[in-house]
Amino acid sequence: MTIAAPYPSLGAAKERWYAPAARVLRRHEAKLGLAIVLGFLFLTVAAPLLAPYDPYDQELASALAPPSAQHLFGADQYGRDVFSRVLYGSRTALLAIIVADGLALLLGSALGLIGGFLGGAVDAIVMRLVDVLLAFPYLLLALIIVAALGPSLTNSMIAIGIVYTPQYARLIRGQVLAVRALDYVRAARAIGTPRWRIMLRHVLPNSFGPVIVMATLQAGSVVVETAGLSFLGLGAQPPSPDWGALLADGHNYFLTAWWIATFPGLAIFGVVLGFNLIGDALRDQFDPRRRT
Amino acid sequence: MPLEPRRVSGPFARMRTSLSWRSDRSELWRYIGWRLIQLAIVLIGVSIVVFFTMHVLPGDVAMLLLGDRGTAEQLAKLRLQLGLDQPVVVQYLRFVLAAAHGDFGTSLTSNRAAFDDVSTAFPVTLQLTLAALTIATVIGVPTGVFASLRPGRTFDNLAMTFTLFGVSMPIFWLGLMLLLAFGATLDWLPIGGLSEVGMEPPRITGMSLIDAALAGSPSMFWDALRHLILPACTLATVPLAFIARITRAEMLATATQDHVRTAMAKGLPRARVIVRHVLRNALIPIVTVIGLQLGLLLSGAVLTETIFSLPGLGRLMVDSILSRDYPVVQAGALFIAFVFVLVNLLVDLSYRLLDPRIRRA
Numbered sequence: 025m026t027i028a029a030p031y032p033s034l035g036a037a038k039e040r041w042y043a044p045a046a047r048v049l050r051r052h053e054a055k056l057g058l059a060i061v062l063g064f065l066f067l068t069v070a071a072p073l074l075a076p077y078d079p080y081d082q083e084l085a086s087a088l089a090p091p092s093a094q095h096l097f098g099a100d101q102y103g104r105d106v107f108s109r110v111l112y113g114s115r116t117a118l119l120a121i122i123v124a125d126g127l128a129l130l131l132g133s134a135l136g137l138i139g140g141f142l143g144g145a146v147d148a149i150v151m152r153l154v155d156v157l158l159a160f161p162y163l164l165l166a167l168i169i170v171a172a173l174g175p176s177l178t179n180s181m182i183a184i185g186i187v188y189t190p191q192y193a194r195l196i197r198g199q200v201l202a203v204r205a206l207d208y209v210r211a212a213r214a215i216g217t218p219r220w221r222i223m224l225r226h227v228l229p230n231s232f233g234p235v236i237v238m239a240t241l242q243a244g245s246v247v248v249e250t251a252g253l254s255f256l257g258l259g260a261q262p263p264s265p266d267w268g269a270l271l272a273d274g275h276n277y278f279l280t281a282w283w284i285a286t287f288p289g290l291a292i293f294g295v296v297l298g299f300n301l302i303g304d305a306l307r308d309q310f311d312p313r314r315r316t
Numbered sequence: 317m318p319l320e321p322r323r324v325s326g327p328f329a330r331m332r333t334s335l336s337w338r339s340d341r342s343e344l345w346r347y348i349g350w351r352l353i354q355l356a357i358v359l360i361g362v363s364i365v366v367f368f369t370m371h372v373l374p375g376d377v378a379m380l381l382l383g384d385r386g387t388a389e390q391l392a393k394l395r396l397q398l399g400l401d402q403p404v405v406v407q408y409l410r411f412v413l414a415a416a417h418g419d420f421g422t423s424l425t426s427n428r429a430a431f432d433d434v435s436t437a438f439p440v441t442l443q444l445t446l447a448a449l450t451i452a453t454v455i456g457v458p459t460g461v462f463a464s465l466r467p468g469r470t471f472d473n474l475a476m477t478f479t480l481f482g483v484s485m486p487i488f489w490l491g492l493m494l495l496l497a498f499g500a501t502l503d504w505l506p507i508g509g510l511s512e513v514g515m516e517p518p519r520i521t522g523m524s525l526i527d528a529a530l531a532g533s534p535s536m537f538w539d540a541l542r543h544l545i546l547p548a549c550t551l552a553t554v555p556l557a558f559i560a561r562i563t564r565a566e567m568l569a570t571a572t573q574d575h576v577r578t579a580m581a582k583g584l585p586r587a588r589v590i591v592r593h594v595l596r597n598a599l600i601p602i603v604t605v606i607g608l609q610l611g612l613l614l615s616g617a618v619l620t621e622t623i624f625s626l627p628g629l630g631r632l633m634v635d636s637i638l639s640r641d642y643p644v645v646q647a648g649a650l651f652i653a654f655v656f657v658l659v660n661l662l663v664d665l666s667y668r669l670l671d672p673r674i675r676r677a
Contacts, residue, residue, distance in 0.1 A: 155354075156361030159657050160649075163615030164633070168649050171637040172369040248486045252619055255488050256634050271489060275623065278492055279500050279507075289489030297484040304480070 048305045057301025064295050067111060068118045075108035079265040088281045098283035100273055109265040110287050116266040117295060120181050120250040121243045127185030129239055132192020133228070139193070140200030141223050151197075154190040162187045166249065170258045177250075177266065180259035184249045188242055195238055199231035206230075237306050244299030251292050267292050347668070351661055360412075362653045366646055367411050371404065420647035425636070430643035433632060434651050439522025440510065440628035444620065445613045447525075447544055448551035453606055456556040460563025460602075461595060467568060475560060482557025487616050491550040491623040498546060506543050508625035515539040547624040551616045555609040562605045566598035573597075600667055607663030614652060 048054050067074070076096075077083075083103035091098040097106035139150030157165065169183035203209065204227055212222050247267075253259035254268025255275075262269060267288040274285020378394040379386070386394070395401055399410055414420070420430040463475040499507035506512070510524045517527035517536045525544060528536035570576065571594050579589045618630030625631075629648055636644040 152357065152361065155358055156365060159358045159362050160365075160653050161611040161614040161656050163618050164649060164652050164656075167618070167633055167637060168366065168369050168645070171642070171645050175638070244484065251486060252488060255619065256622060257638060258634070268488075271486075271492070275492060278496055282496055285489065285492050285496075289486060289492065292486045292489065293481075293484055296486070297480070300480060300484050 048302075048309045051305050053301045054305035057298045057303075057305065060294060060298025061302065064114060064298060065118070068114045071111040071115060075105075075111045077105035077108040079104065079109045079112040080263055081105070088277065090281070091283050097287040098281065100270075100281070100284050101277055104263075106270070106284060106287055109270055110267070110291050112265040113267040113270060113288060113291065114295075116177065116260060116264070117247045117251070117292075120184070121246050123178075123181040124184040124188070124246045124250060125239055125242055127182065128188035128192050128242070129235065131185065131189045133196050133232075133235065135189065135193040136196030136198075137200055137223055137228055137231070140197035141204055141219075141227055147197075150193065154193050157186070157190045163249070163252065166253060167258070170253065175258040175261070177254070177260040177264065180250055180253040183253070184246055187249070188246070191242075192235060192238065196231055196235055199234060200227055203227050203230045240299065240306060241303040244296035244303070247292060247295055247299075344668070348665065351664065355657055355661055358657055359654065362657070363412055363415065363650060364408070366649045366653075367408050370642055370646055371407075415646075415650060420650075421643035423636075423644045424641045425639050425644075430641075430647040431651075433644050434629065434647045436522065437627060437629045437632040437648075438651070440524075440626055441614070441617050441621070441630060443523035443525060443544070444547055444551060444617055444626065444628060445610070447548035448613055448616075449555065449606070449609060451548055451552035452556040452559050452609065455552075456559030457563050457602065459556075459560040460565075461567055461590070463560065464564045464567035464571070465590070467564075472564075476564075479557035479560045482553050483561075485553055487550055487553060488619040488623055490553055491547070491620055494546050494550055495623065505546050508543075508623075510543055510626060511536070511539050512543075547620050547626060550623070551613060551620045554616065555606075555612055558609065558612075559602070559606060563598065563602050566601050567594055570594045570598045604663060604667050607659070607666070610659050610663075611656060614656060 049058070081104060083099070085103060086095065086099045087101055087103040089095055089099040089103070095105050095107065097110060100106055100109070135150050135154070139147040160168070165187050166180070166183040169186055170179055173179040173182065209222060209226050212226050217226075250259055251266070251268030251271065254266045255272045257272060260266030260269045262273075270288035271285050271292075274281070274283075274288070278285050378391055378398060378400055382390060382394060399407055402410070418429075418431045422428070423430045423433050426433055459475050459479075463472040466472060495507050498505045511517070511528075515536055517524060517531045517533065517540065520527050520530050524540040525537065528540045576589060576593050579593045580586075614630070617628060618634060620626070621628040621631040622634060629652065633645060633648045633652075636642075636648065
């Protein structure tokens with residue numbers, strides 16, 4: 025006779041995560057997306073090995089040189105190698121994903137967890153705060169925050185992080201509301217577990233699944249938004265090799281040197297496409313309405 | 317004596333009230349009233365956010381206004397003048413009262429009233445946004461409908477690939493590439509601005525296309541239209557992709573419902589079933605999504621206006637931030653948030669009116 029395990033075993037966790045993940049990866053779009061994202065991650069690590077020039081090295085003799093064997097993606101107005109700058113730009117993009125997406129996840133989870141678990145007046149205040157943040161078109165909110173903090177790459181990442189916070193807060197609040205009514209949470213409360221411990225040990229880990237999916241979905245948008253702020257001159261400042269800032273350079277020279285704007289733009293497009301392909305497959309997998 | 321809807325109790329109460337036209341309307345008004353109260357609360361929140369973000373600046377506004385040149389005496393005088401010596405709550409209340417009268421102070425760059433700068437720039441953004449929304453809807457909805465008719469076939473695959481590219485495209489790059497192709501290389505369309513020098517229509521609404529039409533000059537209208545095509549197409553790309561995707565998804569979801577099967581079983585022509593039974597029912601979520609594109613459009617307008625050198629609200633905001641012209645930043649931020657919240661309310665109300673199920677829920 026076998027007795028059912030009282031706690032979910034590793035097997036159950038496997039069933040919950042590995043099987044859907046394997047199903048997602050069976051789709052060609054998801055495979056392509058994953059390949060693009062892994063390629064992007066590889067480039068961020070291998071940039072110093074692959075870049076033929078230092079991204080800051082000015083060589084005025086080859087200023088505005090078109091793509092050639094010497095400069096694969098051409099050179100910019102100061103003779104800097106665009107290929108090397110695009111390669112190094114991938115590092116800023118990855119940093120933006122880690123900082124901005126991470127900040128949104130952290131702030132949003134904290135707000136959603138506190139509001140959803142404590143309920144009552146705290147919840148009302150948290151949700152009104154979320155409503156107010158959602159009352160701004162997202163780029164406008166980022167502009168206001170950058171206006172207050174001052175234009176810089178770090179500040180633009182903080183701004184984008186705050187802009188995405190409400191979405192995480194709403195998502196995790198909904199999850200928390202469902203989880204906090206479950207038996208094991210009530211049991212923990214009944215044996216006198218402190219509230220903060222219930223929140224962090226029991227409610228949060230069990231509400232986190234969809235948040236991870238959302239973080240993947242948002243990664244592409246975060247890259248575009250941060251590059252957008254840099255393009256407007258409110259993010260990364262010259263001479264740092266950031267895709268948005270490179271595009272802004274290209275904007276000034278696009279009539280004479282199309283290559284300066286074209287390649288960083290293609291890089292942004294590729295990375296966002298990769299994340300969107302994975303995101304679409306994940307959404308199809310986890311959204312029951314779409315699956316049917 | 318005013319006529320009150322009769323109160324009914326019991327299991328049929330809800331049904332009877334929902335059938336009564338009068339109480340339907342009073343319910344709607346009550347809902348509008350409740351939403352307006354919510355709107356007021358959100359706007360107070362928005363004003364607090366705008367006011368305080370500008371007041372946590374390193375240093376204070378007086379220091380910013382005077383820059384490095386100000387003496388301590390001038391600084392103290394300006395602080396007194398701006399009311400910066402008052403408690404922050406008093407400052408906030410003064411700010412809100414003045415803002416309610418459209419007074420945000422004077423622009424530090426143009427020396428005009430900050431709100432005048434904003435209201436001059438707004439029609440440019442409005443025209444661009446409306447043009448983009450029109451393009452996105454007119455192309456997006458039919459694309460979604462046709463893609464849903466034969467899912468998995470060539471057109472569907474092409475359309476879905478295109479929409480995937482559309483949502484992944486950074487529009488500031490797309491705008492540049494369109495400029496490069498159609499403006500610089502092919503020389504079919506102008507590379508920026510609202511109109512050629514000497515072709516500016518007399519300002520009536522501030523929207524170049526409408527002003528040119530009102531001036532009755534076909535050449536001015538044509539010129540304004542040519543200047544609008546590239547920015548509007550750039551801005552339309554992402555919403556178009558979203559609208560096409562949601563239309564396809566909703567069409568597919570509706571097509572499997574019973575009433576559609578019944579209509580097909582009755583032998584109605586396929587085109588009629590698609591338009592009358594599927595599309596009509598799929599329209600409500602589509603209309604909602606179209607309405608909700610506004611945030612995306614207003615955000616995209618900031619980038620589009622920068623690329624195409626359009627003197628709109630987005631460009632004004634960025635310029636004001638870069639030149640630290642805070643009165644204009646505050647006026648612009650409050651104004652855009654106000655428009656955004658108001659339009660979201662209208663979208664919400666419109667689908668309540670469109671869908672009897674929501675209206676009577």
